[in-house]
Amino acid sequence: MxxxxxxxxxxxxxxxxxxxxQKGDSLHAIARLFDSSHSxxxxxxxxxxxxxxxxRRRSRRALTLSEREExxxxxxxxxxxxxxxxxxxxxxxxxxxxxxxxxGRQPYRANKAEQAARERAHRRKTCKLAENPALxxxxxxxxxxxxxxxxxxxxxxxxxxxxxxxxxxHETIYKTLFIQARxxxxxxxxxxxxxTRAMRRSxxxxxxxxxxxxxxxxxxxxxxxxxxxxxxxxxxxxxxxLCGSNNSQIATLVERHTRLVxxxxxxxxxTKTVIDALIKQAQKLPRELYKSLTWDRxxxxxxxxxFSLDTDIKVYFCDPQSPWQRGSNENTNGLLRQxxxxxxxxxxxHQNRLNAVARRLNERPRKTLEYRTPAECFAQCVASTN
Numbered sequence: 086m087x088x089x090x091x092x093x094x095x096x097x098x099x100x101x102x103x104x105x106x107q108k109g110d111s112l113h114a115i116a117r118l119f120d121s122s123h124s125x126x127x128x129x130x131x132x133x134x135x136x137x138x139x140x141r142r143r144s145r146r147a148l149t150l151s152e153r154e155e156x157x158x159x160x161x162x163x164x165x166x167x168x169x170x171x172x173x174x175x176x177x178x179x180x181x182x183x184x185x186x187x188x189g190r191q192p193y194r195a196n197k198a199e200q201a202a203r204e205r206a207h208r209r210k211t212c213k214l215a216e217n218p219a220l221x222x223x224x225x226x227x228x229x230x231x232x233x234x235x236x237x238x239x240x241x242x243x244x245x246x247x248x249x250x251x252x253x254x255h256e257t258i259y260k261t262l263f264i265q266a267r268x269x270x271x272x273x274x275x276x277x278x279x280x281t282r283a284m285r286r287s288x289x290x291x292x293x294x295x296x297x298x299x300x301x302x303x304x305x306x307x308x309x310x311x312x313x314x315x316x317x318x319x320x321x322x323x324x325x326x327l328c329g330s331n332n333s334q335i336a337t338l339v340e341r342h343t344r345l346v347x348x349x350x351x352x353x354x355x356t357k358t359v360i361d362a363l364i365k366q367a368q369k370l371p372r373e374l375y376k377s378l379t380w381d382r383x384x385x386x387x388x389x390x391x392f393s394l395d396t397d398i399k400v401y402f403c404d405p406q407s408p409w410q411r412g413s414n415e416n417t418n419g420l421l422r423q424x425x426x427x428x429x430x431x432x433x434x435h436q437n438r439l440n441a442v443a444r445r446l447n448e449r450p451r452k453t454l455e456y457r458t459p460a461e462c463f464a465q466c467v468a469s470t471n
Contacts, residue, residue: 094119094129102129103137109286127284134263135284147202148175148183153195156180160190213253214261214269220251221269224258228270228277231423234258236449239456259285279423300387303402306379306410313377313401316341319466320376323414324363326354326385327421329431335439336362337421339413340374343462344454346417346446348439352432359385360392367396373470374463377401379411420446 094102098119105115112123112130119126148156152173159169170180184190187198214221220241227237234255245251261270262278263285275281313321319342326334336349336359349366351359367375377399380386389400403410424442425431447463450456 099129102126106130106135107137130284134260134265135282135286136260136263143206148179150195150199153183153198156183157193157195160184160193212261212269213257217250218269220253223251224253225270225274228258228274230449231277231445232449233279234262235452236456239452240450243450243456279420281423300382300384300389300402302390303382304400306401306403309377309379309401313341313379319343319463320374321379322375322377323379323411325381325411325414325418326351326359326383327418327425327431329425329427329429331430331432333430333432335425335431335434336366337414337418338366338378339417340459340463341413343459343466344413344417344451345459345463346443348421348443350434350436350439354385356385356388360388363392364395367392367398371467371470372397374466379403379414381408381411417446 101118102115105118112126116123116126152175155173156169159172166180166184167177170177173180183198184193187193187201214224223241224237227240228234232240237258238253238255241252258270262272262275265272280286309321312318319340321341322338323341324336324338327337328334332354334351334354336351338347338349339345347366349362351362353359363378375396375398378392379401380389381403382405386392386400386402389402392398393400408415421442425434444460447460448458450458454462
């Protein structure tokens with residue numbers, strides 16, 4: 086058996102790896118560039134949880150080796166620390182700390198002081214969550230409720246507006262989860278993220294494309310009124326089918342103004358079954374809060390004219406292969422994969438379970454709503470129609 090020789094990667098190699106990783110290349114594609122195994126490439130990324138480490142730069146305020154040599158020569162000739170500091174254009178306290186942290190005047194050596202400074206610079210800094218266990222417990226509790234790090238960070242900033250010790254950025258939460266050496270959040274909490282992978286992937290890693298069939302008598306999304314486009318008023322919805330195994334699916338609906346989510350059990354994908362289910366769901370809402378529905382060009386909406394006739398709700402259709410035109414719905418479908426992973430059979434899921442998942446999403450604070458929940462915003466809309 087032929088074994089591949091172990092490959093040691095240079096800093097230039099690693100820069101290229103990180104560039105390709107951030108562009109969305111797979112481990113196998115990057116491995117082929119270096120004639121290496123994907124596990125070897127994964128080892129480079131896994132050390133920092135798939136998060137590119139920042140480029141190391143020396144602080145402009147740090148003493149240089151030449152300045153340390155000047156300090157050493159000044160000490161050897163008997164100059165005072167204040168005099169040495171003046172010749173360097175540095176504060177006396179800077180020179181005093183430098184000499185004291187390296188043993189004092191007699192043992193001070195420039196090369197040893199420089200090496201010690203480099204080692205201190207490489208020393209791992211304690212992250213904020215490790216320094217504040219109470220804050221870490223709050224973050225862990227919210228993660229267990231399937232809140233995203235961005236939602237947690239926004240909620241903390243709003244709730245503890247006057248106390249920065251209880252505020253933390255979403256990036257710090259992600260890094261603490263992906264880089265376990267930080268030691269503040271347990272690895273098991275990764276399973277509560279939208280994506281449960283152990284390393285962060287580039288947002289460019291996958292590009293979703295669909296080849297939907299054509300349906301007739303459609304009204305283009307380009308003909309939607311301006312009030313729908315700018316989300317100025319409630320009552321305009323986006324919809325799609327979330328598909329599972331064995332030709333199973335559920336209908337997902339998102340209100341554009343409040344981001345409220347509704348999930349509908351759909352026993353079959355044929356247009357009659359889907360349209361019947363959507364009509365029944367539409368009849369549960371006040372007419373003022375269901376004015377239009379935007380869908381993609383899936384064949385399940387072939388009978389869209391019957392839906393509009395029975396509900397007086399206008400249906401608009403996205404351009405082919407343009408899922409971003411239903412951005413709120415696409416984002417919600419991504420969130421739902423945490424509860425209904427790809428390949429899961431959705432045919433046996435009861436409507437009560439769908440309602441519980443929708444309620445879970447609707448009770449999370451949303452950044453786009455200034456960290457209010459969709460349920461709160463929709464309730465205000467309902468109250469205003471009465």
